[in-house]
Every structure is written in C-alpha cells, then in structure tokens.
Amino acid sequence: MDPKGKRMLGVFAHPDDLEFAAGGTISKWIEGGAEFYYLVCTDGSLGTTDPSKSRDDVSQARREEELNASRVLGVKDLFFLNHRDTELMPDSSLKKEIVRYVRMLKPDLVMTTDPSAIYYPSRMRLNHADHRAAGLATIDAVFPLARKRSAFEELEEEGLAPHRVSEIYITNSESFNMVSDISGTIEKKLAALAEHKSQVNELALERVRGWAEDLGKKTGKGYAEGFVRIIL
Numbered sequence: 001m002d003p004k005g006k007r008m009l010g011v012f013a014h015p016d017d018l019e020f021a022a023g024g025t026i027s028k029w030i031e032g033g034a035e036f037y038y039l040v041c042t043d044g045s046l047g048t049t050d051p052s053k054s055r056d057d058v059s060q061a062r063r064e065e066e067l068n069a070s071r072v073l074g075v076k077d078l079f080f081l082n083h084r085d086t087e088l089m090p091d092s093s094l095k096k097e098i099v100r101y102v103r104m105l106k107p108d109l110v111m112t113t114d115p116s117a118i119y120y121p122s123r124m125r126l127n128h129a130d131h132r133a134a135g136l137a138t139i140d141a142v143f144p145l146a147r148k149r150s151a152f153e154e155l156e157e158e159g160l161a162p163h164r165v166s167e168i169y170i171t172n173s174e175s176f177n178m179v180s181d182i183s184g185t186i187e188k189k190l191a192a193l194a195e196h197k198s199q200v201n202e203l204a205l206e207r208v209r210g211w212a213e214d215l216g217k218k219t220g221k222g223y224a225e226g227f228v229r230i231i232l
C-alpha cells in the first residue's frame, strides 16, 4: 500500500493504545506522505494507581502525553470524545460520533483495535473492555453507517455527506493477515511511547521492542507490527 497522499484515521479507546499497537507503522506511513488523524474515545482517567490524583488530573495529563506522542509520530491532528474511562459502550450514540469524524475527515483508511478479543490465547492476557467497544463501534461506523445516506440523516443536514472508507486495519489481533516492517521507525515508536510518562517505563519500552523483534523474527523482518487488513 502506497501511503502517499492518503488520509488515515485511527480510532481507539485510550491515549497510548495506537502507539503501543501501531506506532511504527503510523510513523512509516506519515514519512511516506500520508496524513494521519487520531480520534481518542475515552478520557483515560483511570490510568493511574496513585490515589492522590483526581480523575481530572489524570485525564489532563494523559491528554498532554497523547499530544506529545502524536507530535513525535507526525500525526496531523487529534480529537477527543472524552467518554469516561472503562465505561465505553459500542452503542448508537458512540457510532454516530465516529461517523461524524469519518464524514468530516474523509479518510481512505481507518485503523482501530480488535473488538473480538476478550483474551489473547498466546499470552493468556485479557483485553480491555474499552478496546473492544472502540473497535466494534468504529467498524460499524465505517461499514455500513458512514456510507449510508439514510443513516444518521441529521448529519447530512449538517453538511456531512456519506463517505466510503477503502480499507480498515485492525490492531491487537492474533489472527493478522498483514505484517508491517517497522525496522526504520521502531525508535520513533519507542520515542512516542516514552511520551506517555504516566504509563510506561524503560522496562515497558524494552518489552514493546521485544514484541516487535519477535514478530520480525517470525516473519523475516527486523521489527514488525501485525494487522488484520480488510479491503472494503
């Protein structure tokens, strides 16, 4: 896929989700001439173990961190829906919010997290409910809602005409069908992740490097990220 001139939108639950899953690929595409936008669904306000911090403090800090991380990768702009962390529901109102951004930004490609995984068998780790909700609402918003004239008619009255996304990339799936070589951008991915100062430490960064290296070894690349790629 030639990223030159493409518009891309990543929709995800928490600040840091896409840097963890796809920071190397996003950076590579931006370097290749794509315009990438972020839509963050929650306020990330439960992302702390420090009882002295209020939800507002945590949310504000994480928003700043995501702004800084997105700058490292070269993301064009980012938007926050500010739903409460851990309470995201893939309901009609969330789908409508996402359709609004899809119709406003008119991306060729949308990236989101895998909604089907309750747990990951290979590592026996649970998936976060917000990741499932963000992924499901986004997939439904892209297909069929954003392209249907009769869906959310009030959006069209606001001037937001139907839009057809050409392909969707799903992150955090163990059944990926596309492997992206991120050997040239692994350092940028880690630098972006390091901006999430409240969430990651050196150990976490090394773990992320290790995952990318392991997938690279299995697929004949230096460092890699995996996706389910669906052409619409």
Ligand SMILES: [Zn+2]
Residues within 6 Å of the ligand: 013, 014, 017, 128, 131
């Ligand atoms: Zn998350």
